[in-house]
Amino acid sequence: MDCIKLEQYIASYVGDKQRIRHLYATAWQTKELVDRFVPSIDPEMGYLVGLWHDVAREWEDDALLAFCETHAIAMKEEERKYPLLLHGPVAAYLLEEVLLEKVPLACQVAIRWHTLGSTTMGRLGAALYIADYVEPLRNYLTLQQRQELLAKDSLEQLCLQVVLNHKDHLRDRGKKMATSTSALLDFLEMGEEFPDA
């Protein structure tokens, strides 16, 4: 599966240059994590989901909601309330539309859940969720914090730390964690492991 069609689409439709840099940085970071932690999956699939995950991030709330309603995409309550979160499900849907070929379900699931995280996002999804947070252009992490995170021994431990950091960030802003993220936190704290897909 090659990414040329995706790269051309991004060059044409994603306006913000910094977002384009984030897409490429997340692509490389996801590929690296898949290579390290998910031997059953081709690292190029990591590159693909990283490259595509935020392709609908610049859409207006109304457009995201309308797209999901038109295409009968199931939405969580939080996603209806904060439609910005729907850029994940919309990007997942757009993947095959733009590639004009079937992609493994694991890719769509990973992209669909990158915003909230989920116990069902699979190992590819976990790699993307982590990469989105730790990619090297993220300036909220110091080099040392990034290195400490990436020094974790397993995908689950790394994901747990990312969710805990997210929880602290929400607490500082007086916000509540989404139900899907909170279930993910419970799952990881209980020592569960992600399925391959």
Ligand SMILES: [Fe+2]
């Ligand atoms: Fe995103």
Ligand SMILES: [Fe+2]
């Ligand atoms: Fe992102």
